[in-house]
Amino acid sequence: MQLFPSNIESKLGFTKIRALIETNCASQLGRECVEAMEAQDSFAGIRELLAATSEMKAQLESGDSFPEIAAFKLAEELKKCAVAGYFMSGEDLFELKLNLEIASQIHRFFLRNNTDYPVLSSWSRAVEIPKGLVDSLTQVFDKDGSVKDGASSRLKKLRQEIKARESSTRRALDTILKLAREKGYSEKESGLTIKDGRLVIPILAEHKRRIKGLVVDESTTGKTVYLEPIQIFEKNNEVRELRFAENREIIAILTALTVQVAAEKENLMSVEVFLGTADFTRAKAKVAVEMSACMPGITESSDFRLIKAYHPMLFLSNKNTGTPAVPLDLELNHSQRLMVISGPNAGGKSVAIKTVGLLQLMLQSGMLVPVDERSSMGCFKELFIDIGDEQSIESDLSTYSSHLGNMKHLLEHCSERSLFLIDEFGTGTEPQFGGAIAESILSSLVEKHARGLVTTHYGNLKKFAEQTPGVVNAAMRFDLKHLAPKYILDVGRPGSSFALEIARKMGLPEHIIRQAKEKIGHDPVAFEKLVSELEQEKQKLDLHNIENEQLKASMEAERLEYQQQLAELKSRQGKIINDARVEAQALLAEANQRIEATIRSIKENKAQKAVTHKVRKELNEFRKKVKPAKALNQEPVKIIPGPISAGDLVRIKESRAQGEVLKVTEKHAEILMGSLKSKVALNRLQKVGKATVNPSKQSRSNIDLHQKRTQYSTQLDIRGFRAAQALDAVIAFIDEGMLLGMTDLRILHGKGDGILRSLIREQLQGDPAIKSIEDEQVERGGSGVTLVNLK
Secondary structure, three states: OEEEOOOHHHHHOHHHHHHHHHHOOOOHHHHHHHHHOOOOOOHHHHHHHHHHHHHHHHHHHHOOOOOOOOOOOOHHHHHHOOOOOOOOOHHHHHHHHHHHHHHHHHHHHHHHOOOOOHHHHHHHHOOOOOHHHHHHHHHHEOOOOOEOHHHOHHHHHHHHHHHHHHHHHHHHHHHHHHHHHHOOOOOOOOOOEEEOOEEEEEEEHHHOOOOOEEEEEEOOOOOEEEEEEHHHHHHHHHHHHHHHHHHHHHHHHHHHHHHHHHHOHHHHHHHHHHHHHHHHHHHHHHHHHHOOOEOOEEOOOOOEEEEEEOOHHHHHHHHHHOOOOOOEEEEEEOOEEEEEEEOOOOOOHHHHHHHHHHHHHHHOOOOOEOOOOOOEEOOOOEEEEEOOOOOEOOOOEOHHHHHHHHHHHHHHHOOOOEEEEEOOOOOOOOHHHHHHHHHHHHHHHHHOOOEEEEEOOOHHHHHHHHHOOEEEEEEEEEEOOOOEEEEEEEEOOOOOOOHHHHHHHOOOOHHHHHHHHHHHOHHHHHHHHHHHHHHHHHHHHHHHHHHHHHHHHHHHHHHHHHHHHHHHHHHHHHHHHHHHHHHHHHHHHHHHHHHHHHHHHHHHOOOOHHHHHHHHHHHHHHHHHHOOOOOOOOOOOOOOOOOOOOOEEEEEOOOOOEEEEEEEOOOEEEEEEOOEEEEEEHHHEEEEEEOOOOHHHHHOOOEEHHHHHHHOOOEEEOOOOOHHHHHHHHHHHHHHHHHOOOOEEEEEOOOOOOHHHHHHHHHHOOOOOEEEEEEOOHHHOHHHEEEEEEO
């Protein structure tokens, strides 16, 4: 992406963003990536970087354990590996081991979670970790970076010899030192020490001649000398020679490792790049979390739509102080390519265009931005800005000359893939000429179809925006009552500078303001007055909109509450009906059992009066027990005396069930109850009124019980039904079977995962009307069919 001018990052505040990322890096590799970060103009490249940062942000927010990328920079050492005779130091090789361990951990993490982090997983797959080298390094170095005794058999043997010789030397020296302390040649608290790799004893300077040996060193005060007794010269020499041999063996081990490293140099360089990129990406993700940034929609066009966009540094500053930040809503597209923003000084115009520029620069550098997720942003080839004072004493350029130089560069290089931001357009010279030149430049930029934002106080530019297709006015909202900015951008109308109002607020004499109005003339003052009135009307409208939104939210909350209550009522109603059905089935079963017991008792006792009277009494007591309680506030049914005839509304005495009389014979009446016809004795009926003619009833088919039985199928197929639909169908099927006196029913639900079978079994389990539930025989469907035997 081409940027102009060269100090654009500083002017937009991107250098602060870069510093913020750098502080979140865990390694020098990551910090070097921050320094090398540049804005891209490749759509695919930008999208990949943004996706990777978004995935890393998701990983941070997930709370899952992730390795700290405290990697080391070893590229220069890796390049030297090809030089004959060169070997890497133990410290460098140990750091390489740590790098490979971190890379392996990251590699495993993303491959294990590749569906959650597709881009980062693809980066991991592109890196090859040399397992053989990792194993060799692990065999040589322990956890603190020291070369292990077992790095080679010879090293192990040498170190064992060194340990044995040093132990022997210590014992001999201990004997000499003990004797010296007894004779007062050495202080009582003194002990053995090592000087220049040789074991020595401390002797008081005045007694150094008492013991034969070599003075190796002396204390700072000169009161003590460190003496190597002549008796242990050979022992120390032997230890020293063994140390030299140990060092040569370690060099041989490191040289062998360096050869292995040289063979994997390209892979290791890739690993280092991967670690740096991972650290850099994680640092960007940490900054994104801090500023509540996200990945907006990305398009290849030059259009963008910002919703609730924040200036990143202003957002962080306000977050730290607890001050609410005001978001920016702004859109540029083919039909609205250029926006002219006007309004009072310190109203937020400059912050608005800097916000747009900084967010675009961040996005095309692969950073998430603090906007609403519904926002969309495009990709630009060039970004030009003209913000601030560019006066240059060295170049002998005035502020206005510098601005004109910037405009010249913009006109020469901008295209429809360019974004330009110009602050205080046309200022720095006589307003009449500055405004005219600015208008001409804007006209040329409109023809080039570039996208841009300009801020101004010039009335001719506001008028140009009003009259030119592709250009739109916008204003920073201003509180006229308190003469304070609100930092909200209103698109579609020009803004006022409110110079006279601010002058009056600041206490300038009224005659000065009046005189200024006269000098300005009628038209400009009238225009400013109109803008002020529009501002007041806009504020009233905004207030009404807020009230309407609050009312709408309140109504929506009430609607949701009513829906919840309705759902609860329906749920409660369903439970009551289901409980009633279960209770009714239980009562019916008990009634049938009592009736059968009564009949059996009468038969067994051959209708003896006493027994018959007793069992009838028990049956009547049970009937009273199960008789429904009278409903509260229920109006009594009025019994109409007289004969029953066709068309009358009657009820059955015992059950209170009502029906319409269809036909009357000598002792019986045929009545219609719902969709069932039944023949009932006249002495069991009571007339309660005349049946009203209901067209919907007349249209229904009246089916008697016999017809219903002939049409009823004892098999129900619910394969393909949803769970709730299947349960409803099964309940209706069982109820109708009970009503029609059926005993053996088949429910065909299929095998599948057994979910439907389990739901049906749970629903029917414990139903008092059901005698048994079992699977069909294997050859006839097995567990795919449930057999229901009714009592």
